[in-house]
Amino acid sequence: MDPRIREHAEIIANHSVDLQAGDNVVVDAHPVAEDLVVALHEVIGDAGANPVTTSQRTGKRAQRAYLRASDDEFETPAHELALIEETDVYIAIRASDNVTQTADVDPEISAAYQQAHRPILEERLSTRWCLTQFPAPANAQLAEMSTEGYENFVWDAVNKDWDDQRAHQQHMVEILDPADEVRIVSGDTTDVTMSVDGNPTRNDYGEHNLPGGEVFTAPVPDSVEGEVLFDMPLYHQGREITDVYLEFEGGEVVSHSAAKNEALLTEVLNTDDGARRLGELGIGMNRDIDRFTYNMLFDEKMGDTVHMAVGRAYDDTVGEGNEQNDSAVHVDMIVDMSEDSFIEVDGERVQEDGTFVFEESES
Template identity: 60%
Template sequence: MDERIRRHAEILVEDCVEAEPGDMVEVNAPAVAEDLVVAIYEKLGEIGARPSLSWRHPRSSRAYDRAMDEDDYTLLDHRLAALEETDAYIGIRGSENVAETSDVPPENQTAARRANTEIQEQLADTRWVGTQYPAPGNAQKAEMSTAAYEDFVYRAVDRDWDEQREFQAQMVELLDGASEVRIVSGDETDLTMSVDGMIPENDADDANMPGGEVFTAPVPDSVEGTVHFDLPRMWRGEEILDARLTFEDGEVVEYSASQNEDALDEILETDEGARRLGELGIGMNRGIDQFTYNMLFDEKMGDTVHLALGRAYEENVGEDRERNDSSIHVDMITDMSEDSYIEVDGEIVQRNGTFTFEDGFEAEDDGTEPEATA
């Protein structure tokens, strides 16, 4: 077995979910990730944890969802019961065909997600981690050879996570206690939001592997302005390009996309909370240096920010602050590498992808400070 796979398993088991003797650990994976599952089971055996395995099979899921009636979806009680008895959860992604479920009726997928919101809430209360196995389908989508994609994945995963956490802690400190964030990129993105009373989190080797972001939640009704997501977003096998959203009083009031606008419409029409933002994320993993059509990696790129429509994470919502609720959480990305800056309480903390605490940071781009926000 490739020793990088064993190292991947070690990071997941020991660092991410911190498995202990006697822990009941669920491993959820596609068959293509069998080698990683074997390595994880080996590591769990060394610790004395108690694993269970659930295989994901996209062809079966496709067949089921295409046969189902939209009105017949109900909570999977047995799935919820299993999670309630689970101490730690390791979810593995990996595809032989990334578009396998692309022809499932969107209304069915939305209905299934709504019916099982309680499962997502239970998972959030469990020690969990999601990761990626470098499968051929994902390599193809990234327009890379399988070998090159393997190198990319393991380069992003096998890092000095203590050092990464310290690096990101500097951004957490800037956001901690802040009142307002402004994001400007080119001529099409100028967005402000209140983060007053919200809690920034440092995601290094925790719930995502790879990690590499600092994230918080906006005050739901505070978001104002327009954002252009200039990097693609895959949704149900469809590629949404050039999504543009305009917010007033925290809600999307106008939107467009140059490709698959109907998919963007589906996201926004999911429920009331889907038209508001639940997350502001700032990518900080310098080991991820190219876009691969995989949000687990793409949102962590060091020259990006991402905003999520829908559900806010509970850990980001301060006491006596409103939490945006939704059955979805859909991240979308803006490139911040050129003609861009992030402001926190009127002070520029990132310019053209370089943070104020990094070498090469320039507070001003053309000798003038940006106009003050309203």
Template identity: 45%
Template sequence: MDDRTLRHARVLVDHCTDVAPEDDVEIRAPTAAEDLVVALYEALGRRGARATTVWRNPRATRAYAREMYPDDYRPKEHRVAALVETDVVILIKGARNAAETSDVNADARRAASRAKEPLLRERLDTRWVITQHPTPADAQRADLSTAAWRSLVYDAVDRDWAAMRERQARVADRLAAADEVRLVAGDDTDLRFDVAGMDAYNDAGRENMPGGEVATVPAVDGVEGEVRFDHPLRRGGREAAGIRLSFAEGRVVDWAAERGADVLDSLLETDEGASRVGELGIGTNEGVDRVTGNVLFDEKAAGTVHVALGDALSECVPDDRTGNESAVHADLIRDASADARIAFDGETVYRDGEFLIREESD
């Protein structure tokens, strides 16, 4: 087995979830990620934890969805009950065919997303992490050789996470203290976010591996302006590109896509919260040196920003505030490496891919 896969497993168990001997651990993985699952079982065995695996099979998912009536989707209460007794959840991505579910109709997709919401809520109460196992199908989607894709994945994962957390802390502190964030990029993006009273998320590889972002959440009605995303949105093996959104009082009031408009339409129609913003994030991981079409990596790439439609990051919503709620959380990526700036309360703190915030002693 590749030594990098073994290191990946150790990062997930030791750093991301800090598994203890008494923990019940659930691994959710596609069959294409068998090597990482085996490596995880080795790491969990050394910890003395109890492990179980829920295998995902996109071919089976497709077959099921193509026969189901949308009205027949309902929450899987037996899975929810199992999660109540679960301490740690490790979710793994990795495809044999990245477009396997691309011909599932939009009504079934929306119904499936809504039915999964109780499962999502229960999982968020565990210690959890989502990660990626490199497969040839995902390499092809990234337009990379299998070897190059594996190197990108492992370079992004094998970082000094303690140093990254410390480096990002001063940005997160400033963001948590801000009342308004403004994002301006090119001549087609100018967004204002009301973030007063919200916290900031310093992602140094806990819930996401790879990590590498600083993020916050706007008020439910606190987004105004226009944005164009210059990287595609991929959902269920299908793609929408050239997305433009206009916001008023926090809600998407006008939208368009140069390609795959029905993918965007389906997302926005999932529920009321799908047309509102659940996150604004700024990528910081220098190990991700290109956008590949894999959102787990693209949103962390240094020189990008992302706006997520749907469910709010719970880490950023204090008990006395309200965040957006939705069955979806869809990150849309915008390049910010050139002709772009971000301001906190009117002060430019980020320009063309670089933070301008320095420590007091700098």
């Protein structure tokens, strides 16, 4: 086994989820990620914890068969919820043998399925959880990389000094955390403002998401005004959506379009009332992620990007007394900030063309 896989497993256990003796652990993984699952079981055994492996999250072939055979009436599966209620640590491993496996599932069926599984999502988020990536060949193919090249890319981004990364990102936390208003401008297609007043800024250095590499917070839901062109593609429900355009008034999306799969974007926005409002503003800061790979877990962390998510706001990014945007979905979309772009915080420019004001002093 590649020693980097064992290192990956140890970072998950010791850094991301703080694995303890006696913990009940769910490892949710596609079979193609078996090497990482095996390494995790070694680490879990060393710690004296109790593992069980499932493929609910990433067994897309089986999920496709189920959803295509179903109507749009779903109930929350009590047995699955019961498993998570007894879980201390939840580790989800992204990997695929076909990244478009669910492309022919009706979006309305997928949305109904997500709604029914929302209590399970809420319960998972109350555990010590981590979402990570195993470098499977299908994911390498989507990234237009060789398998070996993609393996190097993934482990360079994952197996790193997370204390150093935390210190680098803390500069941006200290700027954003006490702020009121943020403005994002990119070319003549994106100019959007939002309040983050009273909402905490979080430093993602590889705890819940591995790799980490962003700072993020929640906009005040009704404060978002302006327009955004998300000029980097995203994959959602096995389909590519490109050039997503959203126009906001009073915090809500009042107009939208996409160059490809606009109907799927419409389904996302129609999931519930909260799906038409922003739940997250994130700023990418991981310089080891230096290329776009059609994988949001990595792409949203690139240093020359910002991302915004329609839908659910994370509990720990909403200040006491502030409204939390609530939704069954959380869909991230990315703006390239490398050229003709800037971020302003309370009127002060803190990033221009992808470079932060504090990066010169760090070098």
